[in-house]
Amino acid sequence: MTTLNSVLKNLFPYKGYKLSVLENRKQVVIGLKSRRKTGDCPHCNKRSSHIEDEYERTIRDLDLAGKQCFLTFKQKKIHCSCGYRGLEKISFVQKLRRVTVRMETYVVSLCEAMSLKDVSLTTGLDWKTVKNIDRAYLKSTLPDISKLDIRRIAIDEIAIMKGHKYFTIIRDYDSGLAIKILFGRAYEETAKALDSLGKEKLAKIEYASLDMWYPYIKAIREKCPNAKLVFDKFHVVKKVNEALDKVRKKEFNHAEKEERINMKHKRFIILKKGGNLKREEREELKVLMESNAKLYKAYLLKEQIMSVFDDKKSTFEQIKERIIAWFENILSNEMEEFYEVVNTMRRFFDGILNYFRYGMTNSIAEGFNTKINVIKRRAYGFSDIEYFMLKIYQSSTQRLS
Numbered sequence: 001m002t003t004l005n006s007v008l009k010n011l012f013p014y015k016g017y018k019l020s021v022l023e024n025r026k027q028v029v030i031g032l033k034s035r036r037k038t039g040d041c042p043h044c045n046k047r048s049s050h051i052e053d054e055y056e057r058t059i060r061d062l063d064l065a066g067k068q069c070f071l072t073f074k075q076k077k078i079h080c081s082c083g084y085r086g087l088e089k090i091s092f093v094q095k096l097r098r099v100t101v102r103m104e105t106y107v108v109s110l111c112e113a114m115s116l117k118d119v120s121l122t123t124g125l126d127w128k129t130v131k132n133i134d135r136a137y138l139k140s141t142l143p144d145i146s147k148l149d150i151r152r153i154a155i156d157e158i159a160i161m162k163g164h165k166y167f168t169i170i171r172d173y174d175s176g177l178a179i180k181i182l183f184g185r186a187y188e189e190t191a192k193a194l195d196s197l198g199k200e201k202l203a204k205i206e207y208a209s210l211d212m213w214y215p216y217i218k219a220i221r222e223k224c225p226n227a228k229l230v231f232d233k234f235h236v237v238k239k240v241n242e243a244l245d246k247v248r249k250k251e252f253n254h255a256e257k258e259e260r261i262n263m264k265h266k267r268f269i270i271l272k273k274g275g276n277l278k279r280e281e282r283e284e285l286k287v288l289m290e291s292n293a294k295l296y297k298a299y300l301l302k303e304q305i306m307s308v309f310d311d312k313k314s315t316f317e318q319i320k321e322r323i324i325a326w327f328e329n330i331l332s333n334e335m336e337e338f339y340e341v342v343n344t345m346r347r348f349f350d351g352i353l354n355y356f357r358y359g360m361t362n363s364i365a366e367g368f369n370t371k372i373n374v375i376k377r378r379a380y381g382f383s384d385i386e387y388f389m390l391k392i393y394q395s396s397t398q399r400l401s
Contacts, residue, residue, distance in 0.1 A: 011064070012071070014092050022072065028064045032073035039076035039088030042095070048080040048088075055087075060099040060125065062106060068124055071100065098129070108137045112394070131387065138390035143397060145179050148172055150201060153227075154209040154362050155216050157185045158369050160376065160388070167389070168193070168216075169368075171396065173209060173360065176368065178396035181389045187215035194223040209360045211235035212348050231351040232362040233309045239341045240302050241271050246337040247298040259291055270295075274303050297333055304329070309355075319356050371395045 008019040008030070016036050023029035038047040054074040061069045076088045092100050099107070103123075110119045111134040120127040152173035157166045168190055170180040180193040194202060208220045208227045212235060220227055248270055252263050266288055269281050277285065289296040308322050327346070330338045345352055355361065375391050 012061075017073070024067075026067065028067050028069040029058075030061070030069065030071050032071055034074065034076075039078040040090075041078060041080040041082060041084050042086075042089035043084040044080060044082040045089075046080065046082070048078040050079040050081075051076050052079055052085075053077040059093055059097070060103055062100070062103055099125070099133070104133050104137070107133045131384075135387055135390060138387075138394055141397065142390075142393060143177060143179075145197065146201075148175070148177070148179065150179065150197075150205060152207040152209070152360065153179075153205055153224075154360075155190070155220070156211070156362055156369070157213070158372055167372075167392070169392070170194070171368075173207070176396060178368075178393050181392055183385055185213065185215060187218050190216055190219040191223055194219055207354075207358060207360060209362050211362070212344060212351075217348075228354055228358070229348075229351040230354040230358055230360040231348055232360075233352075233355050234362060236345065236352060237306065237309065239344060240305055240338075243335075243338045243341050244271065244298050244302045247295055247335070250337070251292055251295050255292075262288060262291060270299060271302075273306060298335060298337070301326070301330060301333075301335060301338060316353075316356055320353060323352075368396065 005019070008021070012019055012030060012032075014032060017032040017034055020031045020033070021028070022031045036047075037051070038049045039051060040046075041048050054076050056072070057075050058070050058072045061071050063069055071092075075090060077086065078088050079085045087095065092102070094101060094104070097104070107119060107123060107125065107130055110122060111130065114122070116127045116130050116134075119125075119130045123130065150172050154171045154173045155168065156171075157168050159165065160167050165183075166185045168180075168182045168185045169178055170182075170190075170193060171178050180196065182189045182193045202224050203226060205224045205227045207230055208224060209230045209232055210216045210220065212231055217229065220229060245267065248263070248267065252260060255263060266284065269277065269285050270288075272281070285299075289299060305323075305326055308319060308326065311319060311322070314322070323345070327342050330342055372392055372395065375388070375395065
């Protein structure tokens with residue numbers, strides 16, 4: 001026959017304690033009375049019989065039958081032969097915490113998918129307590145960077161709040177793990193973050209995938225002496241699309257009323273990759289291009305460079321010739337809106353060609369950045385920058401599991 005004591009032992013499997021129900025009304029209070037006259041030392045893990053004092057404690061445990069559950073017990077202050085003097089070690093609660101270890105585990109699991117406010121409402125704990133529990137857990141699970149054999153890195157930025165506020169995220173390219181997250185995107189912060197990896201680890205880095213942001217380029221060149229720069233194709237394509245959009249806006253401003261009506265709400269179709277257009281979208285694009293020669297030329301230039309970056313058959317030299325021919329095509333057609341793109345690509349030509357040499361791309365960062373934005377929206381923005389960084393580290397660590 002199942003007795004109350006056996007039920008309590010299954011629910012609260014804490015060895016060395018006698019359990020009793022002290023209250024079971026609006027909340028459940030379980031009394032724990034130690035059966036031992038000794039206390040475990042947290043330093044040497046030996047038992048100490050030298051007890052100086054005892055302190056009454058009440059901590060929160062997992063809910064029981066829909067009611068908040070609390071444990072009340074006395075914790076011994078010991079003076080161990082190893083020299084330690086302080087509170088004994090107790091398996092079910094960490095030092096100075098107000099909730100049990102298993103309650104902390106539950107809170108942490110909720111924090112992976114819910115906002116602090118929602119976790120607070122679900123558990124009945126103060127949101128600051130929830131945050132402190134999650135913060136401590138996140139810090140304890142940070143990967144040991146010193147054990148990583150980093151050969152390729154990727155550097156990317158993400159806007160975290162209004163006013164041009166950014167995080168710079170340095171990832172191990174092969175694992176996707178965020179190894180450094182820093183507030184800002186200036187050279188000084190980036191160089192300092194790289195320095196923290198150590199000269200030996202920096203010397204082993206062979207490739208760095210990044211966009212054409214000069215502070216990043218300068219930091220990589222100075223701190224990673226053996227790294228080849230690989231400029232991400234998506235940032236090149238972005239600049240090309242921006243040039244095409246400039247043409248669209250200018251043509252719209254100079255167009256007649258009827259043509260403006262035809263051009264309205266066509267931005268997405270114009271910038272979308274031609275091969276991805278639906279049948280009805282291709283029809284709309286054809287009508288638009290037939291009525292505007294300059295916009296048609298700009299669109300073709302965009303499609304030409306996109307086809308170069310998608311080219312899997314041509315040799316490296318053929319790819320290089322196609323890009324140079326594209327430069328000449330822009331100049332011969334006097335497409336001024338694309339001149340800045342040409343100048344930028346010429347300035348960083350070797351790094352762009354490295355994309356075709358080594359096939360590295362920062363596309364993995366796009367999905368990662370989406371995750372970061374989900375975290376940001378869930379919290380309605382983060383005022384605590386350190387905690388936000390820890391949540392990003394957690395997100396990147398989950399990629400490894």
